[in-house]
Amino acid sequence: MEVTFLGNGDSLGTPRVYCDCEVCEEARSGGLNRRYRSSLLLETEGEPPLLLDCGPDWRGQMEAIGCRGISQALITHAHFDHIGGLTEWADACRWRQERGALYAPQEVIQSIVERFPWIVGQLSMTANDEGMNYGEWRITPWRVNHGKNGFSYAYRFESMKDGRAWAYCSDSIHLEGEQKSPLRGLSLLVLGTSFVVENYPVETRSVYDMREGLELVAEMKPERVLFTHLSHDVDVRADYGLPACVSLAEAGLVVTV
Structure with a gap:
């Protein structure tokens, strides 16, 4: 499977409109820290590409890779x-006269439909709580x-x-406990770590954060790790002394699993 990083940013992206920190200023000038919201494009033999998450930067991400249409997404x-x-993906499907296929756990689908009730007219929603297949891969x-923020x-x-x-x-x-179990025996772990060290009350x-992420990595022992969902606290130009198996994700990065 080929995994393409369309975005590696946190919920607000970088630069943050209100912020004039060094990282945001570097990003604002078109630098290495400019980040779209986190999303992946997955590709495997014999299957159409599968989008993983569809955030508000979707249009820019599609333009960046020259993609004119997506038929399916995982949320x-x-x-x-x-x-x-x-909403933009659904409208693109309408213009292309096709229905998109969206896969997510049932409670996620319910939340999406409550927020965008009209979207079922263009996107087919399929619950994947029991898992699903994508080519040779079981998801x-x-x-x-x-x-x-509850759950993800x-x-x-x-x-x-x-x-x-x-x-x-x-x-x-x-x-x-059981929330960690699926992280064992991995060739690759893509893990969200928004800050280097997040010094806010735990509640x-x-x-x-990256410090905690490294503790999880030491416990789970994946072969390779990419940190994503990076906030403006993270400067990709800095050397954080990460282990050899750990690096920061960047938009456009393609990884083969």
Whole structure:
């Protein structure tokens, strides 16, 4: 499977409109820290591309890769930075005279339909709580703690041919017990870490920081890790002394699993 990072930013992206910090100013001038909201494009043999999350930067992300149409998408949760582009995608499907296929856990679908009740006219909604297939890959969602923001879902992708596995866990914090189990035995872990060190009260937080993410990595021992969902606290030009197996995701990065 080829995994293309369409975005690697947190819920507000970088630069933040109100902010004049060094990272935002560098991003504002078109620098390396300019970030779209987190999203992936997945491609595997014999299948159409599969979008993973569809945030408000969807149109710019499609233009960046020269993509004129997407037929299917996988959604992690119904927060705006992960579904804000669904209305544009649905309208694009209308103009192309096709129906899009959206896959998500049932409670996520319910939240999407409550927010955008008209969208079912253009997008078919299929609950994937029991998992789904994408070519040779079995995709399994599981509910994860999203701190003050409630819950999200993460996805584990496992090859039905040789057992290779990777996982996408963009919005989570303080995973315990069974929530960690799908993170074992991974070739690749894509993990959301919004700050380097987030010094806010624990009850106000919703995503791992890089320090905590490294503790999780040390416990789960994936072969390779990419940190995503990065806020303006993270400067991609800096050396954070990350282990050799860990790096920061960047838009346009293509990884083969």
